[in-house]
Amino acid sequence: MSLSAVQTRPAADATSAALKARYGAAAPAVGAIWSDTLDGLLQHRSVRAYLPDALAPGTLEAIVAAAQSAASSSNQQFWSVIAVEDPDRKARLAELAGGQAHIRQAPLFLVWLADLSRANAIAERAGQGNEALDYIESLVVSVVDAALAAQNAVVALESLGLGSVYIGAIRNRPEAVAEELGLPPLVLPVFGLCVGRIDPARPSEVKPRLPQAAVLHRETYSTAQDAPVAAYDETLRDFQRSQNLSPVGWTQSVVSRVSKVAALNGRERLREALQGFGFRLS
């Protein structure tokens, strides 16, 4: 056996186990391709049960350093994050986000912001106008920047053995969240992120994803996605049964999410909220 084969064999086995957890029977073949980072990414799962312990000193700063290491459109860094640790403030934010108990429970709640206020202030001081900030493009850039930064933070905290879950529900009542956090104009709370040590008594599992045939298009867009989606419904039902959840599959969750405005839980007002925050959306 060659030296390279000795080095790659266990890694390849680990990868195929991780891919099986991620895709079930539809796991793609990746050969001997493997890295610690890839392995960590494949192990991702949202965590909704935390120990109350405070995080080790330096953890927040390390996570934010990872977030700031993400790419940023033209290096404009149109994002910020607020670290909330005060139990009362976390409790109020939990109520604003549909009463999600894990926001109270996690020792740290990060609120990721699409933030054009810093650029606006710099432009005002420079006295050369800020008309580009009026366009939806600038908002999109800031939301993308915030999301890339947050996901880098998630990868970093998971590599430290911590858990997290995104909280999109802070957009249910964006004005109240903005008031709670003292946000200036031109700042949108995009999502929250609970962060903490995982409660070993209530661990979560890797949730399977769509087969790659549903999301990976080669050269041009393919509309032939019915078969992979049907296969995924079965894979997700198996997962849901294993978690003692109702085996509804995936298709039904998409239908429930998109068929009625009520499923947006207040987020259908986002344009109005954004305009109130000073975004002109030209």
Ligand SMILES: Cc1cc2nc3c(=O)[nH]c(=O)nc-3n(C[C@H](O)[C@H](O)[C@H](O)COP(=O)(O)O)c2cc1C
């Ligand atoms: C932008 C965003 C917002 C989310 N909002 C919530 C939320 O408000 N509450 C929650 O429990 N999970 C939330 N999630 C977590 C998703 O439900 C979860 O990522 C998805 O079910 C896949 O599960 P996994 O992360 O364990 O793989 C959110 C995820 C994202 C990316």
